[in-house]
């Protein structure tokens with residue numbers, strides 16, 4: 348059987364689950380064997396650095412640079428990414444070909460003894476690597492002790508199971524893809540705890556000149572997720588060059604209408620600025636940008652400073 352397509356991915360269990368899902372959808376759509384799609388694991392810097400917050404180590408590009416290069420060098424045809432980890436600006440020569448149908452976008456609470464964030468004992472130790480989650484936890488529970496917790500999903504769960512941390516928060520989507528949803532003790536509401544831009548979505552990148560390939564990938568992608576992600580990524584692009592600001596952004600699509608909610612917080616959770624906007628999906632990028640500009644107009648100018 349000849350290989351039709353090489354799929355580039357990071358080697359983490361979550362990244363591999365997402366690459367397998369992409370392969371499964373391609374094989375099902377094109378009625379071919381899964382063997383026609385070769386999964387190529389590419390090592391990235393972000394998976395090697397575990398002792399620092401990524402915002403300090405160099406930001407999101409740390410998860411994509413080596414994948415981008417392999418793709419530009421034609422070692423792989425497409426790459427599969429968590430949309431949340433994909434920089435808003437891709438290198439020249441690569442584009443987002445589409446997004447798979449989105450999973451649940453909500454955050455999950457994984458507590459040892461406490462079933463919810465509200466029920467954690469005073470001063471309990473909570474682990475998270477996400478500035479957004481850290482700031483939102485501080486806003487809801489200023490008493491908690493929040494510490495950096497990095498590593499892959501299983502590592503983080505183990506540190507709660509062992510009692511080193513009383514709780515952690517993870518994307519429900521990732522846990523489901525890993526078959527670990529049974530570890531979830533409760534799910535945070537979208538109102539109280541809006542997700543990161545792109546959370547729950549899988550992005551597929553490709554080279555713009557590969558027209559047939561782009562059409563093939565589009566066949567397994569979801570247009571509604573595409574509009575939502577366009578708004579969320581436009582919002583993020585206006586606000587965040589640094590990845591050092593806690594930002595949440597979530598778009599929902601119903602028919603040809605898009606609703607967007609965006610939130611920017613101070614790191615310590617002491618202040619939050621939000622924007623809500625809706626309009627036609629054809630204006631997705633502009634809606635995200637308008638929401639970002641409203642927040643920039645309302646918030647003190649140092650909110651994006653670090």
Ligand SMILES: NCc1[nH]cc(CCC(=O)O)c1CC(=O)O
Pocket residue numbers: 429430431432516517518519520521522545546547548549
């Ligand atoms: N930054 C790590 C990362 N990137 C994507 C996911 C989860 C899956 C998703 O949001 O699609 C995770 C882990 C987490 O936040 O729990």
